[in-house]
Amino acid sequence: MSSKKIQGPAVALIGCGFVADLYMRSLQSVPHVQVVGAFDIDVERAGAFSAHWGVTRFAVLEDLFAALPRDGVVLNLTNPDAHFEVNRACLQAGFHTYSEKPLAMRMDQARDLHQLASEKGLLLASAPCSVLGQAAQTLAHAVRNGVAGTPRLIYAELDDGFIPQAPVESWISESGAPWPYEDEFRVGCTLEHAGYYLGWLIAMFGTVRRVVAASGQTIPDKKGITDTAPDFSVATLFFETGPMVRLTCSIVAPHDHRIRVIGDKGVLQVKKAWANGAPVKFHKRFRIRRRLIDSPLGKRVSLHGPSHPMVGRWGAASMNFALGPVEMLGAIAENRPCRLSADFALHLNEVTLAIQNAGDQAGAQVMTTRCDPMEPMQWAR
Ligand SMILES: NC(=O)C1=CN([C@@H]2O[C@H](COP(=O)(O)OP(=O)(O)OC[C@H]3O[C@@H](n4cnc5c(N)ncnc54)[C@H](OP(=O)(O)O)[C@@H]3O)[C@@H](O)[C@H]2O)C=CC1
Ligand SMILES: O=C1CO[C@H](CO)[C@@H](O)[C@@H]1O
Known part of the structure; x- marks a missing residue:
């Protein structure tokens, strides 16, 4: 999928586990936001997720980056131990990044991410929203x-x-x-x-x-x-x-x-x-x-x-998990500070x-x- 085909607010998901379903349910409440597709290191999980929701499954992370427009937002929905590496990869690839909590498991890592986002002029936000x-x-x-x-x-x-x-x-x-x-x-x-x-x-x-x-x-x-x-x-x-x-x-x-x-x-x-x-x-x-x-x-x-x-x-939560991503997309489109x-x-x-x-x-x-x-x-x- 080429990035040229996507117009308007868009997100892509990394991590197709338990919480990713809560995001998909929430994203359905904001139909103006397109879900470009999803990637997970667990191929079977990614397959079950993309089949259930009818979204594109990316075989490698690079395909996700290639498909997401630059003014889109990557949603990092991986396990906390992977957050730092995945957030860093997204920022280094030049994408605004929304991370599930915590931003990173160590403060030195969190500071690195903060600095990287600032150097690259990218938004970096963390759940909860x-x-x-x-x-x-x-x-x-x-x-x-x-x-x-x-x-x-x-x-x-x-x-x-x-x-x-x-x-x-x-x-x-x-x-x-x-x-x-x-x-x-x-x-x-x-x-x-x-x-x-x-x-x-x-x-x-x-x-x-x-x-x-x-x-x-x-x-x-x-x-x-x-x-x-x-x-x-x-x-x-x-x-x-x-x-x-x-x-x-x-x-x-x-x-x-x-x-x-x-x-x-x-x-x-x-x-x-x-x-x-x-x-x-x-x-x-x-x-x-x-x-x-x-x-x-x-x-x-x-x-x-x-x-x-x-x-x-659903389960323990009745929260709209899309509120954070939508706030980021609004800030990008309006060129204003992001609340998160x-x-x-x-x-x-x-x-x-x-x-x-x-x-x-x-x-x-x-x-x-x-x-x-x-x-x-x-x-x-
Ligand atoms: N569960 C919940 O109710 C909620 C969870 N959260 C937060 O959401 C995040 C994810 O939790 P949850 O969905 O429950 O966890 P899951 O374990 O269900 O899902 C995480 C998925 O991410 C995959 N993954 C891990 N590392 C990478 C990577 N480097 N690249 C791509 N995919 C990767 C995992 O694969 P593999 O299993 O092979 O490692 C797994 O399929 C956590 O930060 C959690 O705090 C927030 C709100 C609610
Ligand atoms: O953020 C969260 C909210 O609900 C879950 C319980 O189902 C948590 O444990 C999770 O990490």
Whole structure:
């Protein structure tokens, strides 16, 4: 396929596993974006994926690069250990690159990617993109507008339940990819999940100045796999400007994906991290005689007007995974800064790695990267 034939916004996928199906389902909600094709080192997987979705299967990466227009975006949906090499290859080939999280497993690698993108004048962004979704944007709007008064403290929980006892072997994607539980256990729930709420928080408040975190293994043997990453972490985040934050990740404690912004007038709460359409509710604080109460009945806070296409639930997520790629394509077409900037990706990577690798004696870690709060989406101003 020649690049000359493709007109308009286009993406190509590297990695045809579990998450690639979620991207394809999401990309169907934005039909103006063409999927040029997909590549995977696992030929059988690539075949099953391309047959299921009716997309071109590239036999080698070079064919993908040859088919994608220069103003298109490569989606790196490979396993975290491959992210650095694949991201670097895409940038070196001259393509704007959107990487699944994390950007890289080590900070020196992440910095190299950031520098390479900047030298080549290319966009580099990293998932998660739920920060561009309705729930995150509504929460940020409510915080900006002081619905709960000055935010003082935020509790963000990404506890996923006791996953090593879940029937993970039977979790299969639409085109038949098994959920890669061995890889998930080895990469760890902090690298896999912290970004969901870290993204929202950094978008709202900008740079995290200092991280005080601890992480460890509470279940050393997970389905016979013993060389696994921490399955629990807790971090206190100190922002340059903004409230103090406690962020917890585990695949052990009962499922709890709440984020609570505690302010002078009450509490703003979202109960689901992985649902773009999750309601944002305000629980007003009031006094009745000698008692102080945060109303148990939250009042829904909404934005006026439409936001973005929603996708149905598949497995644990009802998120539109195309929001990030669409934001990049919009920035390229309009020649404007991308909300999912390379600075944002690098800072997110540094904070996430600081939490994941904290162990039991990291103490206070001073962050060396920075990024500004994110421009709200047009429909959320
Ligand atoms: N699973 C989920 O629910 C979600 C996952 N993610 C993220 O998506 C990413 C991928 O996860 P997931 O889809 O679950 O993983 P999978 O293992 O299901 O799929 C990854 C695919 O990429 C292939 N691959 C690995 N290295 C390369 C390479 N260098 N070039 C081309 N293909 C390669 C793998 O082949 P092989 O198996 O032969 O190595 C595999 O087929 C991760 O970063 C994860 O954090 C994000 C949201 C949800
Ligand atoms: O990002 C993610 C969201 O959902 C998954 C659970 O199915 C995660 O583990 C994954 O890495």
